[in-house]
Amino acid sequence: MTLKIAVVTAGLSDPSSTRLLADQLAAETVRRLESSGREVDVDVIELRPLAHNLADFMLTGFASGDLEGALASVAHADAVIAVSPVFTASYSGLFKMFFDALDNDALDGTPVLIAATAGTARHSLVLEHALRPMFAYLKAVVVPTGVFAASEDFGSTNGGALTGRVQRAARQLVALLADEAPSRAQRPVKVTIDNPEDTPDFASMLAAASR
């Protein structure tokens, strides 16, 4: 079965170092999966073009335009790679808005690799104090190694430190995608208008209500 990997990247400029890091993480993950004979389908979701849809979502409560598909892609992914630039000591507002728009059960049990970029290494703990707790709330399985890249990491090889972290993080993500890991299809489903057929029979709802 083809594995679906959703890459969420909140960089705003073009070219974007956030996108660059996201691409490195995705490429390393795909390389490792394919070398073990897995088929992989990668969907890169740039948040910049969804900014207006996200603001509308906050006000209307429904996903318009391409946002609906982007949210569905993340919700149905077997793994997620999420990369944000650091703005004012945390993930960017756009990054947070996207995950605010996602159903809180959508990432239940989904392996997530977290990464961030910033102008200075002094922000490196953002992964631990901002991204990791957010994904813990969303009940995701967050890869132990988060990848942080400051401007200097892109400018020098620094003994291959960034590359090493990318490789380690990708290896850990791939380990979570081992064959025996439960696929999305096997997890309990939440009833929504997209799967009304999973609604419990009325008699059982009535019995549960009066218990």
Place this chain on the structure above:
Amino acid sequence: MQFGVFTVGDVTTDPTTGRTLSEHERIKATVEIAKKVEEVGLDVFATGEHHNPPFAAPANPTVLLANIAAQTERIVLSTSTTLITTNDPVRLAEDYAYLQHLAEGRVDLMMGRGNTGPVYPWFGKDIRDGIPLAIENYALLHKLWREESVDWEGKYRTPLQGFTSSPRPLDGVAPFVWHGSIRSPEIAEQAAYYGDGYFHNHIFWPASHAAKMVRFYRQRFEHYGHGTADQAIVGLGGQVFMRKNSQDAVNEFRPYFDNAPVYGHGPSLEDFMQQTPLMVGSPQQVIEQTLGFRDYAGDYQRQLWLVDHAGLPLKTVLEQLDILGEEVVPVLRKEFAALKPAHVPDAPTHASLVDAAGGPRESTVHGVDDVTGKSPATV
């Protein structure tokens, strides 16, 4: 098919004048709107229930509906919605049955859960129990209208022993009930189980959501043996603003749209019209769009429009009702009737329910002890 309006009773500043109605003005305007609904030949007026500003909708809709019943002769009085979660089903059974008597049966009601978290604790409830509350409370309400002596034990209220809800429903027939829900299939399932109506608000969200909910309700209605899927009782909301010239409608409505509660300051009017069933344009455009609802909802029984929100002045609202009554609804009545197969029923009314029950039944329960008011069933 029935046509009418539903109001949420919001007290919103008119963005074009900066004027905000007093509660008194808004309440009296609501009565005027209901009378106009009858005058222009529409069929249904439905009111929301609210317990907090910025709404001047009744906390108990039967108060408003009784007043309107006294000033009208023909229209059906309904709710949009009656909160089945935070109201005691015993009070609902009593109040709506009383209203049935006052209104000579021109009453039905729509159950809703209410999505305002802070309201629940005001009535000793918790929004996280919304669905179980809706299920348990309605099960009791359903019983109270149909059984004279009720024994009951549930999770959310004190038990009842040999309780008789009074007055008994008019002619021994409970008011017809719709269940409203935007996106909870559990409520569509509930409506289907009882063979009640299902109503989708069909305003704030894409039509595809309404389509999915209606389809599921219809399937389940058939599953529970109330008829075929296309015989299920479906109602839709809608939101319109009309002028003879569609560009005039857009220009006049835009400031109200841009500043409206719920979706204001969000998407543009044009985007929102594309994404949701909102229609701002000419009467002809409203006719064409409304006929199109049938493409995804099937032959349905009730169409209610929201016409009085976002600070629109009363005069404008009454003009909208004139346009609906004169230009839109007569055409829709004819067109929908021509399209509807014979085996698809109309929305139930008090008269049709009495017929189905084999005629009116005098159902007064006479107390045996007028000192203690003890129920006859317990004597």
